[in-house]
Amino acid sequence: MDIKVKTENIFIDRSEIESMRHEAGRALDRLWSGKEDMTGWVQAPLNMSEKLIEDILNVADAVKDEAELFVVIGIGGSYLGAKAAIDALPKFEIGIPVRFFGTGFCPDDYLETIELVKEKNTVLCVISKSGNTTEIKAAFETLKPVMAEKYGGEEEAAKRIIAVTDKEKGNLRKEADEKGYVTFEIPSDIGGRYSVFTAAGLLPMAVSGIDIRGLIDGAKEMATSPDWDVDGTDYAVARELLRRKGERIEVMEVCHSRLEFFGQWVRQLYGESEGKEGKGLFPDVMMLSRDLHSMGQYLQQGPGGIFETMVLVDRPFRDTEIPGGDLAGRTIGELNRIMAEAVAKAHAEAGISVIEIHIPELTPRYYGQLLYFLETTCAVTAMLEGVNPFDQPGVEAYKAEMRKLLKK
Amino acid sequence: MDIKVKTENIFIDRSEIESMRHEAGRALDRLWSGKEDMTGWVQAPLNMSEKLIEDILNVADAVKDEAELFVVIGIGGSYLGAKAAIDALPKFEIGIPVRFFGTGFCPDDYLETIELVKEKNTVLCVISKSGNTTEIKAAFETLKPVMAEKYGGEEEAAKRIIAVTDKEKGNLRKEADEKGYVTFEIPSDIGGRYSVFTAAGLLPMAVSGIDIRGLIDGAKEMATSPDWDVDGTDYAVARELLRRKGERIEVMEVCHSRLEFFGQWVRQLYGESEGKEGKGLFPDVMMLSRDLHSMGQYLQQGPGGIFETMVLVDRPFRDTEIPGGDLAGRTIGELNRIMAEAVAKAHAEAGISVIEIHIPELTPRYYGQLLYFLETTCAVTAMLEGVNPFDQPGVEAYKAEMRKLLKK
Numbered sequence: 096m097d098i099k100v101k102t103e104n105i106f107i108d109r110s111e112i113e114s115m116r117h118e119a120g121r122a123l124d125r126l127w128s129g130k131e132d133m134t135g136w137v138q139a140p141l142n143m144s145e146k147l148i149e150d151i152l153n154v155a156d157a158v159k160d161e162a163e164l165f166v167v168i169g170i171g172g173s174y175l176g177a178k179a180a181i182d183a184l185p186k187f188e189i190g191i192p193v194r195f196f197g198t199g200f201c202p203d204d205y206l207e208t209i210e211l212v213k214e215k216n217t218v219l220c221v222i223s224k225s226g227n228t229t230e231i232k233a234a235f236e237t238l239k240p241v242m243a244e245k246y247g248g249e250e251e252a253a254k255r256i257i258a259v260t261d262k263e264k265g266n267l268r269k270e271a272d273e274k275g276y277v278t279f280e281i282p283s284d285i286g287g288r289y290s291v292f293t294a295a296g297l298l299p300m301a302v303s304g305i306d307i308r309g310l311i312d313g314a315k316e317m318a319t320s321p322d323w324d325v326d327g328t329d330y331a332v333a334r335e336l337l338r339r340k341g342e343r344i345e346v347m348e349v350c351h352s353r354l355e356f357f358g359q360w361v362r363q364l365y366g367e368s369e370g371k372e373g374k375g376l377f378p379d380v381m382m383l384s385r386d387l388h389s390m391g392q393y394l395q396q397g398p399g400g401i402f403e404t405m406v407l408v409d410r411p412f413r414d415t416e417i418p419g420g421d422l423a424g425r426t427i428g429e430l431n432r433i434m435a436e437a438v439a440k441a442h443a444e445a446g447i448s449v450i451e452i453h454i455p456e457l458t459p460r461y462y463g464q465l466l467y468f469l470e471t472t473c474a475v476t477a478m479l480e481g482v483n484p485f486d487q488p489g490v491e492a493y494k495a496e497m498r499k500l501l502k503k
Numbered sequence: 504m505d506i507k508v509k510t511e512n513i514f515i516d517r518s519e520i521e522s523m524r525h526e527a528g529r530a531l532d533r534l535w536s537g538k539e540d541m542t543g544w545v546q547a548p549l550n551m552s553e554k555l556i557e558d559i560l561n562v563a564d565a566v567k568d569e570a571e572l573f574v575v576i577g578i579g580g581s582y583l584g585a586k587a588a589i590d591a592l593p594k595f596e597i598g599i600p601v602r603f604f605g606t607g608f609c610p611d612d613y614l615e616t617i618e619l620v621k622e623k624n625t626v627l628c629v630i631s632k633s634g635n636t637t638e639i640k641a642a643f644e645t646l647k648p649v650m651a652e653k654y655g656g657e658e659e660a661a662k663r664i665i666a667v668t669d670k671e672k673g674n675l676r677k678e679a680d681e682k683g684y685v686t687f688e689i690p691s692d693i694g695g696r697y698s699v700f701t702a703a704g705l706l707p708m709a710v711s712g713i714d715i716r717g718l719i720d721g722a723k724e725m726a727t728s729p730d731w732d733v734d735g736t737d738y739a740v741a742r743e744l745l746r747r748k749g750e751r752i753e754v755m756e757v758c759h760s761r762l763e764f765f766g767q768w769v770r771q772l773y774g775e776s777e778g779k780e781g782k783g784l785f786p787d788v789m790m791l792s793r794d795l796h797s798m799g800q801y802l803q804q805g806p807g808g809i810f811e812t813m814v815l816v817d818r819p820f821r822d823t824e825i826p827g828g829d830l831a832g833r834t835i836g837e838l839n840r841i842m843a844e845a846v847a848k849a850h851a852e853a854g855i856s857v858i859e860i861h862i863p864e865l866t867p868r869y870y871g872q873l874l875y876f877l878e879t880t881c882a883v884t885a886m887l888e889g890v891n892p893f894d895q896p897g898v899e900a901y902k903a904e905m906r907k908l909l910k911k
Binding site: 170171172175198199200201202203204205206209229230232233235236237239240288343344350351352353359362363366367369370371372373374375377378379382383384385386387388389390391392393394395396397398399400401411412413414415417418419420421422423425426427428430431433434436437438440441442444445487488489490492493494495496497499500501 | 796807
């Protein structure tokens with residue numbers, strides 16, 4: 096495990112952490128037992144067949160040869176993991192731009208995407224377990240005729256459509272089989288927010304030029320790490336103890352502009368896994384030092400109830416030195432590190448608990464470790480909290496209201 | 504006042520709102536009296552001289568003629584207002600790309616910006632009251648030599664540097680006067696987060712092609728609106744009553760991708776004005792429907808303590824119809840409206856208070872009304888809360904720690 100967790104700066108007694116570790120270990124055992132519902136993601140990186148990886152890479156290569164643009168239609172768990180990784184990671188392979196679409200009903204997004212598809216040689220990828228989400232249907236039904244007109248009919252367009260969906264069930268699977276789309280499977284025992292190591296996450300990443308083998312290797316290393324009984328569960332335990340102590344908000348802080356969307360991935364993972372039965376921490380994201388100049392005042396002197404989790408990259412890939420003025424000779428990476436240290440100190444002095452998660456570098460391998468680490472941590476925290484990490488009974492409410500309004 | 508506020512869907516008695524209106528009116532009177540510290544922004548749109556507007560437009564025209572790229576160095580209030588407006592508004596005039604820089608210490612940002620400045624014909628604009636912020640110094644000291652090398656010496660580079668700063672005080676003013684930079688003033692009685700209607704906000708907007716006269720006209724209309732005794736204070740009063748009732752988090756929701764950064768502007772305005780003396784609502788931002796697929800579960804079934812403020816644009820500039828499937832004939836704008844209605848209903852049924860703020864269209868004029876409305880509302884809420892809306896004593900803490908670490 097190359098990820099390091101520091102929990103020294105939290106206002107929780109070491110002994111409390113020690114005494115909850117056993118319970119966290121039991122939660123881990125349940126996850127690893129293979130007997131719990133919707134825990135397919137736990138073994139997914141280990142069980143991933145060489146054939147599936149080859150298939151994903153071959154299709155990605157064909158897309159890169161053929162197209163200038165890869166439009167991915169997906170929402171929630173069907174896009175956050177891929178989008179966050181594409182923002183975060185360097186592209187070691189040749190790739191093409193990936194545009195995510197269908198994440199809402201903004202007319203400007205629609206008109207811009209339609210124009211782009213008309214202009215650029217495009218392959219379309221729809222990622223949805225059911226194919227029934229209104230956002231997805233609206234986006235797909237809008238782009239299909241654009242593709243058909245561009246490529247001379249539905250049949251030609253169908254050769255440029257990929258569906259990532261359930262193996263057997265749902266409208267999208269039915270349509271894909273009828274029209275002959277290339278398809279990949281989202282396993283039925285893996286929920287959207289835990290699907291980053293399936294084709295839903297890996298195909299768009301591969302098309303963008305990310306080394307997905309590195310990412311999977313990182314997840315494997317984390318899944319088989321012997322460190323789970325210490326660092327691995329400390330973060331989960333600390334989060335749950337802070338919640339029990341009365342904290343209400345966890346601010347996930349990043350110091351690298353490439354990681355902003357990674358924060359959104361965490362927000363879904365935590366919010367949807369833990370926010371139920373009147374429980375759960377409110378997950379928020381801040382970019383440092385930028386947001387200290389907007390939310391720093393509130394953190395320092397507001398009503399409290401907040402703790403911070405800093406995700407810190409120890410070594411930047413590249414750096415630059417300030418040539419003049421009283422900061423001459425300092426590098427930007429150095430200032431970034433000093434800034435993070437200063438924040439941790441200033442906030443600890445203001446009584447705010449600060450957890451640090453260090454990753455050595457922003458490579459696919461370490462990033463794969465990080466994602467798998469956070470998925471596991473999140474599931475363990477939810478189990479310590481006493482809720483099911485893998486359901487989301489509350490997300491249907493607005494969809495049901497929307498269906499009612501659409502029928503009027 | 505073309506902005507409409509709907510407070511019907513909140514779990515607060517009408518009579519409570521009525522009974523706090525008088526107090527809100529007194530807060531408004533204090534703001535308008537011209538006697539309170541740091542309230543220069545209240546009269547700024549009304550007092551703005553034609554000469555200042557002409558100066559800004561002339562400099563912006565010269566920049567657009569001369570350069571391909573406008574790099575703005577600023578952080579917090581010195582960039583959020585301009586950045587949010589440039590994202591949000593259509594460009595009715597010809598403009599050039601504006602890149603904001605110096606908002607943190609991300610080495611990738613640095614290296615990308617240095618490359619861009621080398622490639623593109625660039626004018627540099629530094630926006631800082633003091634010129635002493637570490638982020639600003641690091642960014643400015645990095646780009647000055649790049650400009651000097653590119654344009655053949657410091658003197659030539661100085662012709663392409665603009666400083667927006669204090670009239671008399673601070674290092675940046677001193678340097679600007681020595682080197683002969685073109686300068687604009689941030690009035691000393693206007694704080695950063697209330698500075699959007701000064702050159703700090705208006706110059707970058709004008710360079711990007713935004714009709715700043717329209718924006719100022721909107722702010723003037725709002726400043727002189729006779730509606731302040733009803734709609735105008737309802738939102739401020741509702742927020743304060745919800746806070747007193749025990750709500751902890753206000754989620755600002757937008758349904759248009761162009762408004763995402765507007766949410767960040769609000770977050771600074773509210774967080775820094777209200778988050779002090781152990782009080783204040785935690786301001787959060789969500790993009791709908793996107794974030795319902797990540798945070799919807801938490802809103803619906805988490806621990807509560809949250810209310811929502813939806814900022815809704817009634818008429819999109821352009822729209823598109825879905826050609827096929829069971830949504831055929833619906834427009835995306837219509838689905839967006841129905842989605843927002845469904846969310847308000849579903850959340851009200853789950854016991855969540857939902858406030859709606861409607862603006863007719865995303866034009867500079869209505870957007871100017873909206874910004875002025877929110878500035879005033881924020882100041883009034885802070886005064887009802889019993890704190891000074893215009894100081895930020897807590898933001899110095901990490902800066903002081905950083906200075907200590909830099910001296911080591």
